[in-house]
Amino acid sequence: MPNLPTTLPAWLALLESRHAEVHIDMGLDRVRAVKERMGLKFDCPVIMVAGTNGKGSTCAMLESILLRAGYKVGLYIKPHFLDFNERARIGGELATDAMLVASFNAVEAQRGDVALTYFEFTTLAIMHLLAGAGLDVAILEVGLGGRLDAVNVIDADVAIVTSVDIDHTDYLGDTREKIGFEKAGIFRPGKAAICSDPVAPASLVAHAAEIGADLWLLGRDFNYSGDKQQWNFGGRSQRRNSLGYPSLRGANQLLNASAALAALEVLRLELPVGAQEVRTGLVLVELPGRFQVLPGRPTVILDVAHNPHAAAALGQNLGNMGFHPFTYAVFGVMEDKDIDGVIAPMAEYVDHWCVADLPSPRSASSGKLAEKLAALRPADAKEGEYSVSAFADPAQAFANAMSRAGENDRIVVFGSFYTVAGVMAARKTSITGK
Structure with a gap:
């Protein structure tokens, strides 16, 4: 051939x-x-x-x-x-x-x-x-x-x-x-x-x-x-x-x-x-990207929760983790998913959203995600307690979360496999240089 x-x-x-x-x-x-x-x-x-x-x-x-x-x-x-x-x-x-x-x-x-x-x-x-x-x-x-x-x-x-x-x-x-x-x-x-x-x-x-x-x-x-x-x-x-x-x-x-x-x-x-x-x-047993808690500070969790059922389980798991002053979410998802159903069980746990476009024509726009999440701002949230930021890709969103999170905070990377893979690739590059 x-x-x-x-x-x-x-x-x-x-x-x-x-x-x-x-x-x-x-x-x-x-x-x-x-x-x-x-x-x-x-x-x-x-x-x-x-x-x-x-x-x-x-x-x-x-x-x-x-x-x-x-x-x-x-x-x-x-x-x-x-x-x-x-x-x-x-x-x-x-x-x-x-x-x-x-x-x-x-x-x-x-x-x-x-x-x-x-x-x-x-x-x-x-x-x-x-x-x-x-x-x-x-x-x-x-x-x-x-x-x-x-x-x-x-x-x-x-x-x-x-x-x-x-x-x-x-x-x-x-x-x-x-x-x-x-x-x-x-x-x-x-x-x-x-x-x-x-x-x-x-x-x-x-x-x-x-x-x-x-x-x-x-x-x-x-x-x-x-x-x-x-x-x-x-x-x-x-x-x-x-x-x-x-x-x-x-x-x-x-x-x-x-x-x-x-x-x-x-x-x-x-x-x-x-x-x-x-x-x-x-x-x-090991399996990347399924409520995977990485070593180090701040705590980083990787989870490919991209439907309401998985997001509900992720929310429950976050609730069982103990106290963290602030939770940052790096989030990207496909347009054809039940986006509201994915966000709903996570909203009570996340203080700062870093949303990202994904390298797929099916990606939900980070701008549209940001609009949805801005509307969920708690009425009693004080200055610095709730934010929504949009980024061109998961690596940039993760870098922003890392730059803002304190050592006792946590960052949860979730949504599409592309979201988690983008952060995995960025971390690998920062560790190995390639």
């Missing part, structure tokens, strides 16, 4: 240029056709994870526990913050540029005249990479919805839906019932289907019954309990007691951890995992 890129950056640039020319068709026919031509299949158990929020955390916990148990684990997770390689891990290590280029070449060799979006092409490439890596288990995070997401061309042995809330309404519908049906599309007949949302949509339950999936519901088939020191998990036939809390902070992490442990119970014969491996895996 002449004239194909030979480096990862060149390949990604080509795919981005092609993406603009491909109509985004919410269907799996194109991806399935190329998958069949490639003979793409997994020879190990596959765990697939969908959900409005919490899917990345659940994937990370599963990976961490299974690595401690000695298994060769493949993980597909997205999006990335700084490097595309973050999307694919084998044995806990990022895929190399060479591995990814080889898999991109493999997709290109078989796609023929089938036009693929950036996400479809890269999904097939990473699944090709993982399928050929001699894995003991593959963990695949769903991107958008479930039923029509490119990842869903693979049949999962265990499918997890972490939470169902309102997001991506243009594609998935504007109610929890419509969105729940889309996410339930990853369930398979006769296979375990786990839902850790405390109030599973009726549409999800009905779809599982209709296709004959083995539905595991939180509160019926598995549950958790705990105190301030430790927590316990109970499944259908397995209990795990005296567990340490996951190192991932946040109010919903026990829901995510319970879903992960339910999946491990389903696979206990193929992938047995001991109690100590579960404890160690939960304590050592």
Whole structure:
């Protein structure tokens, strides 16, 4: 195949240029056709994870526990913050540029005249990479919805839906019932289907019954309990007691951890995992950008909360942190999100807003965000107690917050992945000089 890129950056640039020319068709026919031509299949158990929020955390916990148990684990997770390689891990290590280029070449060799979006092409490439890596288990995070997401061309042995809330309404519908049906599309007949949302949509339950999936519901088939020191998990036939809390902070992490442990119970014969491996895996799990508290002063929190459900959890977590004289928010979000619904649960915690434009045509204008937030100024706010400033990008917004915050204050960077990634990149540059 002449004239194909030979480096990862060149390949990604080509795919981005092609993406603009491909109509985004919410269907799996194109991806399935190329998958069949490639003979793409997994020879190990596959765990697939969908959900409005919490899917990345659940994937990370599963990976961490299974690595401690000695298994060769493949993980597909997205999006990335700084490097595309973050999307694919084998044995806990990022895929190399060479591995990814080889898999991109493999997709290109078989796609023929089938036009693929950036996400479809890269999904097939990473699944090709993982399928050929001699894995003991593959963990695949769903991107958008479930039923029509490119990842869903693979049949999962265990499918997890972490939470169902309102997001991506243009594609998935504007109610929890419509969105729940889309996410339930990853369930398979006769296979375990786990839902850790405390109030599973009726549409999800009905779809599982209709296709004959083995539905595991939180509160019926598995549950958790705990105190301030430790927590316990109970499944259908397995209990795990005296567990340490996951190192991932946040109010919903026990829901995510319970879903992960339910999946491990389903696979206990193929992938047995001991109690100590579960404890160690939960304590050592890492996932950037999910209520990630950075070391140093002032306190800096990174969180990709970009929908009302996630913002409510972030607000609750901020409320549990203890006293800080002032809270600065670096905030940027996409125009198509429920912006008012994201701001509402955060408003009571933020004193100074530093809002930013994002490097995407879908970005909400920082000027419009500033207008919304200026209108929320508390009536009793004194001079210097409330402010709103707009910036051209997240790096500038973060630099402003850092220049104004005292050592006992805190800065919360939240909203789009672009917001958090922009601040991560700026911090990396300031530390390394490149």
